[in-house]
Amino acid sequence: MRIPCPLCGPRDRREFTYYGSDDYLNRPAPDAGAGPWDDHLHLRANPAGETHDLWYHEAGCAQWLRVHRNTVSHEIYGAALVAGLKGGAQ
């Protein structure tokens, strides 16, 4: 599996660390209560097919990526830097 890093180009999966679904980008307010935090941390759509999830290019540019890929075929459609996305570090 190769992930096309916007900064480094296509790189082997071994260079990346997986975090989880891009639900992690929708961080609720600290006082939003148990429901929204449960949603954010635990509950998942968990799609069989196309998904967006977060990968850290640890052995490369040390950037977080939002990767568009397929959980059934392992095909990767593209990747964008999290920095600059809504919810990402500005």
Added chain:
Amino acid sequence: MRYSGFKVFTEGLFGNSGWKPAWRDPAPKAEYDILIIGGGGHGLATAYYLAKNHGLRNIAVLEKGYLGGGNVGRNTTIVRANYFLPGNSEFYSHSLKLWEKLEGELNYNVMHSQRGQLILAHSDGQRDALARRGNAIVNQGDDAELWSLDQVRDFAPYLDFEQTRFPIYGGLMQRRAGTARHDAVAWGYARGADRLGVDLIQNCEVTGIDIENGRVTGVQTTRGAIKARKVGMVVAGRSSQVAAMAGMRLPIESHVLQAFVTEGLKPVIDSVISFGMGHFYISQSDKGGLVFGGDLDFYASYAARGNLPMLEHVMEAAMTLMPMIGRAKILRGWGGIMDMTPDGSPIIDKAPVEGLFVDAGWNYGGFKATPASGWCMAHLMATGEPHEVARRFRLDRFRTGHVLDEEGTGSQHNLH
């Protein structure tokens, strides 16, 4: 007698043409009292105990493929009861006791073999943690022995005791742990359930769950609509998809776990051995193949096959622990879809929809849980109350903070 040495012999003379199917192949009826979605180990065990323990009869199991084609036929068959946390500990203890009587119960040879499991420690801290775990297991009423380096060396002289990177400090042995023949477990429960009148319906995928006024009324399937008063979702790696049919979002992410088997060898490893430093574990099947595996591939996946990085990691761990394995040839590798929860523990609970129940989140340890999962899910569906040993497997425990994080690794789904 249905099966005997004599029968095998005579069938051999007549082209094996006289064997009868072990269970019926019924067409679905229009209505049942109870439907179980998923004909894996847990679904079949649930149906069996609903009939056996609770005397219920009008039950069907709906399986989208064939019985035993899911994870129940893809796992590395380790059966143990060495959990630490209250909530897990009594559940797996109950399960192991059911395993010890399973062959008599089902009159089926599931080849349950209590050959022991040895978990290795590679540092003082790890040894202390194993001592603590061992004490908890003994307090629970199960068995555990803390072994010194010399005891480990006597038991498994082929481990690499010379290397300095991950030196072996000792281990924790559970003698009642072991392995079983996974397919036979599915078949045994299937035959048992069938004989108690349960309809086992294969090639029948559930495509929708019918709900009226907050109550479940039946399901839609590829073989037509089926009505029911109670429906249990017992679909392991597919739990999120099936629950979504009832408008639910589960605390589950599906991941792929790989395993491997070598060509058949003479007996060499006579227990289960777990490496404490890199998630590698191994046993030898009765056919002689070395059966081993490691960690998840770590990213969400529904492909029932893995990728090369984890394969390499598992082989490296194997060579580090027992260099002799380098001489064996790998026959096959495969993957299964794991329903990973944010604390690594399962869910057996009512769903928010009346009459709907969920048994899910078995991570990569659900084979050993098969008898107790079926027992407790049947209890819940029949009585409406959680079984005593499964009452902490609640669906809402993440929101309320009552998590069961056995390994203390945090709330990320892939870290358990």
